[in-house]
Amino acid sequence: MDGNDHHLFLRAAMTKDISLLLQDPSLSAALKAIAQKVMDNKRISFDEGVFLFEHGTLAFVGTLANFIRERKNGDRTFFNRNFHIEPTNLCVYDCKFCSYSRLIKQRSDADAWAFTMEDMLNIVYKYDGQPVTEVHIVGGVLPQYDLPFYQEFFKKIKQHRPDLHVKALTPVEYHYIFKKAKVSYEEGMKLIKEAGCDSLPGGGAEIFHPEIREQIAADKCDGDQWLRIHEIWHELGMRSNATMLYGHIERWEHRVDHMERLRQLQDKTGGFQTFIPLKFRNQENQMSHIAESTAIEDLRNYAISRIYLDNFDHIKTYWPMIGRTTAQLSLAFGVDDMDGTIDDTTKIYAMAGSEEQHPALTTQQLVDMIRRVGRRPIERDTLYNVVQDFTDVEFAEDKEFRGYFELPVL
Ligand code: V47
Numbered sequence: 001m002d003g004n005d006h007h008l009f010l011r012a013a014m015t016k017d018i019s020l021l022l023q024d025p026s027l028s029a030a031l032k033a034i035a036q037k038v039m040d041n042k043r044i045s046f047d048e049g050v051f052l053f054e055h056g057t058l059a060f061v062g063t064l065a066n067f068i069r070e071r072k073n074g075d076r077t078f079f080n081r082n083f084h085i086e087p088t089n090l091c092v093y094d095c096k097f098c099s100y101s102r103l104i105k106q107r108s109d110a111d112a113w114a115f116t117m118e119d120m121l122n123i124v125y126k127y128d129g130q131p132v133t134e135v136h137i138v139g140g141v142l143p144q145y146d147l148p149f150y151q152e153f154f155k156k157i158k159q160h161r162p163d164l165h166v167k168a169l170t171p172v173e174y175h176y177i178f179k180k181a182k183v184s185y186e187e188g189m190k191l192i193k194e195a196g197c198d199s200l201p202g203g204g205a206e207i208f209h210p211e212i213r214e215q216i217a218a219d220k221c222d223g224d225q226w227l228r229i230h231e232i233w234h235e236l237g238m239r240s241n242a243t244m245l246y247g248h249i250e251r252w253e254h255r256v257d258h259m260e261r262l263r264q265l266q267d268k269t270g271g272f273q274t275f276i277p278l279k280f281r282n283q284e285n286q287m288s289h290i291a292e293s294t295a296i297e298d299l300r301n302y303a304i305s306r307i308y309l310d311n312f313d314h315i316k317t318y319w320p321m322i323g324r325t326t327a328q329l330s331l332a333f334g335v336d337d338m339d340g341t342i343d344d345t346t347k348i349y350a351m352a353g354s355e356e357q358h359p360a361l362t363t364q365q366l367v368d369m370i371r372r373v374g375r376r377p378i379e380r381d382t383l384y385n386v387v388q389d390f391t392d393v394e395f396a397e398d399k400e401f402r403g404y405f406e407l408p409v410l
């Protein structure tokens, strides 16, 4: 690419006219065909997805992803006010990437926790009177946390605070507790819905392809089972999220295969709300010898996800895992959701080596992070209903000088 071609990229990005890319003589015909499809709102193929991972520069995929992001969501960047409950960090499974759980026998007493129902309800009560809209419940898998336990727990949360959205457990837990209770997925998901679960978070997806899944998460539910449980949930009229754990031993085609399976299910049900790429963090787990992906790769991955998953409304960055700076940058590479305030209630990523050892942001801090990269902060509930548009909301401290505000990167 020479200097003039750089101008074309810049002009395409600044004017949002991506047809300028088609005039770039240094771009291959294959990349131009992809740009044309994005302009025409057409879906890219599996092979084109792999091709983008192999040949798409950050500038190229970023320009396309930002175009799609703005076509779908404009400058709006969503967040919510939430907290997590992690019932236990003990687990019967032994996923190789997991720093959060060890085999029970290896865990020293000092590191371990396994909350009682009362402990967990006390966490819920702590938020009485506070404007949180969601509790995200996910943790290790242990026999005592069975179907009746979770049914009772969800019911008690709802009795206490009916308006609090319960986003709880993944197919990893559901597969285990339904098997133990000898109920089918269909029966089990109905019982969970009746007990008060409102939506499913996206965890446990890892990489669906068996070639990889068998090496990193051999003993828990497989990719087909994960997808089937979400499908049944969607058929009950409910919504869920999807994640992908990337940047370890998988190859490009495994990432695209993962997204392809999600895209196909989404065509069928329309029940997914957001896709959340999760960067593999390498501290304190059995895959510590694997180097972490670079920030450039993280941004490319967000962008290609945005391009590939044309039937997903939202792409989310999870700041406790990726760090605040990359999370801010990602808003120019296809991402339109920043998750929530979290209030230091998750340990998963701190234990895996994230910079965020005590993840918590005030609403003002989160709003500020979004504004400072030129986007509009919108507080949403879990189902993406607008709770409050913070675009013009002034905080007392806004009158003080707190650094320069930036224009959008792209
Ligand atoms: O499934 C575990 C991942 C997930 C590591 O739906 C790791 O809104 C990186 O799914 N390095 C759980 N990742 C978290 C999750 C999630 C988070 C935020 C929002 C939502 C949502 C869902 O954490 C697990 C696994 O893929 N994980 N260990 C690690 N070392």
Ligand code: SF4
Pocket (backbone or CB within 6 Å): 091, 092, 093, 094, 095, 098, 099, 100, 101, 139, 140, 141, 172, 217, 220
């Ligand atoms: Fe258990 Fe989940 Fe960790 Fe796997 S990732 S060991 S299922 S807590």
